[in-house]
Amino acid sequence: MSDELNNPDIPIPEVLAGSIAITTLDKIYNWGRRSSIWPMMFGLACCAIEMICTAASRYDLSRFGMEVMRASPRQADLMIVSGTVTKKMIPQIVRLYNQMPEPKYVMAMGACASGGGPFKEGYNVVAGVDKFIPVDVYVPGCPPTPQALLHGLIAMQKMIDNQSILDVKWYKREATEAIPIPILGPDLIDPRDYVRSAAAEEKAAEPISTD
Numbered sequence: 481m482s483d484e485l486n487n488p489d490i491p492i493p494e495v496l497a498g499s500i501a502i503t504t505l506d507k508i509y510n511w512g513r514r515s516s517i518w519p520m521m522f523g524l525a526c527c528a529i530e531m532i533c534t535a536a537s538r539y540d541l542s543r544f545g546m547e548v549m550r551a552s553p554r555q556a557d558l559m560i561v562s563g564t565v566t567k568k569m570i571p572q573i574v575r576l577y578n579q580m581p582e583p584k585y586v587m588a589m590g591a592c593a594s595g596g597g598p599f600k601e602g603y604n605v606v607a608g609v610d611k612f613i614p615v616d617v618y619v620p621g622c623p624p625t626p627q628a629l630l631h632g633l634i635a636m637q638k639m640i641d642n643q644s645i646l647d648v649k650w651y652k653r654e655a656t657e658a659i660p661i662p663i664l665g666p667d668l669i670d671p672r673d674y675v676r677s678a679a680a681e682e683k684a685a686e687p688i689s690t691d
């Protein structure tokens with residue numbers, strides 16, 4: 481632990497080496513979160529098999545403190561979207577995302593979750609989960625191998641390493657608003673589109689200045 485946390489710019493007397501670690505608040509705060517990311521236990525399609533494999537003994541997610549897959553979004557830090565995101569499934573995905581407490585992260589695992597994959601433009605498929613929820617890390621592949629998923633998780637750890645307690649969104653005064661749940665009718669309806677089109681109509685109705 482001391483090797484990871486010691487600030488190399490501040491010398492520690494030899495007699496105290498091994499007993500004292502000098503670090504910054506950001507570093508220890510990030511170290512705690514990056515070493516205990518609990519993924520939510522859910523999968524959508526074939527990519528999920530690779531995710532399950534990653535959690536098994538050969539690849540051993542517990543090396544990263546991530547082996548505790550939670551069955552409840554309220555106890556999870558990371559949503560791994562592993563598989564094809566269908567229009568029928570996206571309302572549930574957004575609802576689960578909203579139920580996760582901050583700090584929370586999202587990983588798009590595989591071509592389907594990242595952009596629709598082989599089913600892009602399919603009548604029933606969302607062309608990327610990032611159309612609805614913010615994605616932190618994309619893992620390419622169809623399916624990505626367990627090694628690729630581990631690489632994505634390490635990339636996420638590096639992203640966390642660079643965060644600062646001073647500007648992370650979950651300590652801002654403004655509450656983070658929940659993402660409106662898409663509605664599945666004859667086709668998928670994103671409630672945010674109404675707000676966008678109402679704002680566009682309002683802008684179009686404004687009188688044109690002749691100055």
Ligand code: SF4
Nearest residue numbers: 526527590592622623
């Ligand atoms: S990216 Fe490939 S392996 Fe993953 S869910 Fe889509 S089709 Fe299946």
